[in-house]
Amino acid sequence: MTVENCPARCHPSHEDNNRPHRPRLTSSRKTHQVSGGHHKSRRRSLQQDYTLVPDSCDDPTILNNPDPSYYHGDNNNQSHILDLNQLKNCDIKSALIPLSAYPKSLIQWPVDGSTKTKRISEVKKQVKLLGNFIKMTVGGGHHAEAVSDDKTPTNPPPFSPHVDMSRIPVHTLAHAAHEDSIAKWNDIESSVKAGKMKEAKQMVRESDWSLGSPTRENLWREMCRYHSREKDFGELYYWDTVKQIYGTTDLSECSCQMPTFIDVNHKISHALSPRGVSVCERIISIIAFNYPAITYAPALYALTSLLLHYMDEVDVYYSMTALVDGAQNKFLTQTKIANEAKWRAAMILGRKHIRPAFSTLSKFGVPQEQIEETYQNWMWWILASLPLTHMVRVIDCFLFEGSKVFLRVALAIFNLFVKALTHDSSMVASLPSKGLLETLTQFCQNIQVPPQKLLKTAFGIRGFSKNEISKVELQTEMFLKSQRMVGGGGGGGPGNPPEMHRSVSLEGLPTSESQLDVQMMSHTLAIKELLILWSWLPMRMTMYQPTLVYTTEEHGCSLTTFFQRVEKFEPTLLCIRTVDDYVFGAYCSAAWRQRHHKDEFGNWQTYFGTGETFLFSLRPKVAKYQWVGITRQQDNSELSSVEHSAELFMHADNNMITIGGGNGQGIMLDHELRYGKTENCQTFDNPPLVPSGDFEVKVIEVYNLVTIE
Numbered sequence: 001m002t003v004e005n006c007p008a009r010c011h012p013s014h015e016d017n018n019r020p021h022r023p024r025l026t027s028s029r030k031t032h033q034v035s036g037g038h039h040k041s042r043r044r045s046l047q048q049d050y051t052l053v054p055d056s057c058d059d060p061t062i063l064n065n066p067d068p069s070y071y072h073g074d075n076n077n078q079s080h081i082l083d084l085n086q087l088k089n090c091d092i093k094s095a096l097i098p099l100s101a102y103p104k105s106l107i108q109w110p111v112d113g114s115t116k117t118k119r120i121s122e123v124k125k126q127v128k129l130l131g132n133f134i135k136m137t138v139g140g141g142h143h144a145e146a147v148s149d150d151k152t153p154t155n156p157p158p159f160s161p162h163v164d165m166s167r168i169p170v171h172t173l174a175h176a177a178h179e180d181s182i183a184k185w186n187d188i189e190s191s192v193k194a195g196k197m198k199e200a201k202q203m204v205r206e207s208d209w210s211l212g213s214p215t216r217e218n219l220w221r222e223m224c225r226y227h228s229r230e231k232d233f234g235e236l237y238y239w240d241t242v243k244q245i246y247g248t249t250d251l252s253e254c255s256c257q258m259p260t261f262i263d264v265n266h267k268i269s270h271a272l273s274p275r276g277v278s279v280c281e282r283i284i285s286i287i288a289f290n291y292p293a294i295t296y297a298p299a300l301y302a303l304t305s306l307l308l309h310y311m312d313e314v315d316v317y318y319s320m321t322a323l324v325d326g327a328q329n330k331f332l333t334q335t336k337i338a339n340e341a342k343w344r345a346a347m348i349l350g351r352k353h354i355r356p357a358f359s360t361l362s363k364f365g366v367p368q369e370q371i372e373e374t375y376q377n378w379m380w381w382i383l384a385s386l387p388l389t390h391m392v393r394v395i396d397c398f399l400f401e402g403s404k405v406f407l408r409v410a411l412a413i414f415n416l417f418v419k420a421l422t423h424d425s426s427m428v429a430s431l432p433s434k435g436l437l438e439t440l441t442q443f444c445q446n447i448q449v450p451p452q453k454l455l456k457t458a459f460g461i462r463g464f465s466k467n468e469i470s471k472v473e474l475q476t477e478m479f480l481k482s483q484r485m486v487g488g489g490g491g492g493g494p495g496n497p498p499e500m501h502r503s504v505s506l507e508g509l510p511t512s513e514s515q516l517d518v519q520m521m522s523h524t525l526a527i528k529e530l531l532i533l534w535s536w537l538p539m540r541m542t543m544y545q546p547t548l549v550y551t552t553e554e555h556g557c558s559l560t561t562f563f564q565r566v567e568k569f570e571p572t573l574l575c576i577r578t579v580d581d582y583v584f585g586a587y588c589s590a591a592w593r594q595r596h597h598k599d600e601f602g603n604w605q606t607y608f609g610t611g612e613t614f615l616f617s618l619r620p621k622v623a624k625y626q627w628v629g630i631t632r633q634q635d636n637s638e639l640s641s642v643e644h645s646a647e648l649f650m651h652a653d654n655n656m657i658t659i660g661g662g663n664g665q666g667i668m669l670d671h672e673l674r675y676g677k678t679e680n681c682q683t684f685d686n687p688p689l690v691p692s693g694d695f696e697v698k699v700i701e702v703y704n705l706v707t708i709e
Contacts, residue, residue: 158215158216158217184207185218204400207396208451220311224307227399254278258281261297262297266298270391271309287321293334296339299379303332330403338539343375346410347375349407361418364431378410385444393455413444414440417440420443470611471629524585524699524701536587537705545705549572549703552697559671562657566592573587573702573705575700577697586667588609588650590608590609595653607647607650613627613649615667627684628683646683664679664680678693
């Protein structure tokens, strides 16, 4: 059976706003000749399919035609159901929809031979599911009939007008009662506001929301708002920018040119309508206008289109900017080298945490080149190949926790795929002809594991911590950069990566204005020294311009003032000049306000920061002392062989700040910022930056690169 205004097939007309005739249920079966077997005949008739017919029609042959195949069959004798969008124009033949598009639970009756109690229980389940389905598909008369000023049909909630509902299977839309979904979201929202992120994260992981859950619009928008510096998603700025660029806000007159950071081979729009695709590309063009530093963000198109399934244009823009602005690139890679580091890290982590899967592929004779090619496309396993039902559940968790969710899900998919190979000889036989990537893609498209089991498998990978992911990604990115800087190239694998084209961002240098500002204000850095520092920065940071935010000569020698001036910035450059004219310092990868944060176990962090932190010396010796984890990787050591004492990057309290630790302090400054100490430490394996170890400060300067609010 079907329901009026079914979202998968029945759009309100773009041109006709009139309410369609309300159909009635009627049997399409032939008249049975009842002779004796009345009860059997009645049972059989109850199991017949039903169809919806209009109350009236100009064509009398529709109601008088005795052939049931006129309603239920085609040339292939397949069962069909009528599309009401065609019914209101009395075009029955063109309105046939396969019954296979509807969930079996909506068209089956309790089987014969069951007990009365079981039959009643089954009927109750059917009624409840059908009731929820009707709520979902009808969504109120105003939703079914509403048409916006620009003739865009309004879809039933929670879907936005940008979705082509005919591309979404009806059987994926039924969900738990609306009240239960909202109650679950209220619990999550309350936990987030109370700072109970661990509890909220667990609830998001365990909430088995369907594709049509009314909760998703709130969840996605509010989680992006949580990560955003812009807490108020106001419309004025967005539409002003659109008008500034295109001269109009009329979508039909906005000819959008896709920025170069989009991968043209993966412009994935999912179930968006043609108009929705145009809206998606307009949003991306505005992001490109406001974030010129992005050089490569292949996932941005697919994520924008996914958000457009549940949110309006302005909310999607602000949500995507929240992901672009995410600290430490938590959500999106924005350079080619970071993107390569990501897929290489995924393969490295896979070899560690799902090692048997790689061993099995070797037994099947899959070459290493195919494995690398497959992992280069690891993101598209999720964003292009998974069914929409699975994809939105992954995005639920991704918007809450960041890109580590994608890594976990990718490893889960790969592991499930290899297990399926071992039980399916036809898949193994197709490997030589199709290749690993195509076989895995087909597995994702036809995945038999439900969304919740996929997530359970992903989050069930043990020992797969956020710190380990960050460490491996950082080591890989720094290694790739160092190889490129020295002209390294050739073969595959992290130990010998293929030659890469240098990212545009690597060519970035401080602008002439910034260099002039530094020359005028700085008492520690000459232009030559600034450019040396610039060559040592992480690649993505060279896209920004330095700003002097603190100097002891202007703001005084107080640790309290230091924190007030610099703690909101991430990352920062700390430059020290001593009374003996030594110049040295540190690149501090994290914001100093993280000294107030707790770790994942609820304990106050003693040390914070990442392996991007490094010490440097500019006078009299020019040298960079990077984290020993990167150095050991370059020497082909194991990635996880660094001791905890060699991961002490940054420390701060009311009495001092420290950079580097483990059997010594790389740089230590007292609470007056007048005296300090420098020693060899395990984190950077550096010599003392001042021969005597102790020093007196002449001036301290801190430069900001990127602001976080």
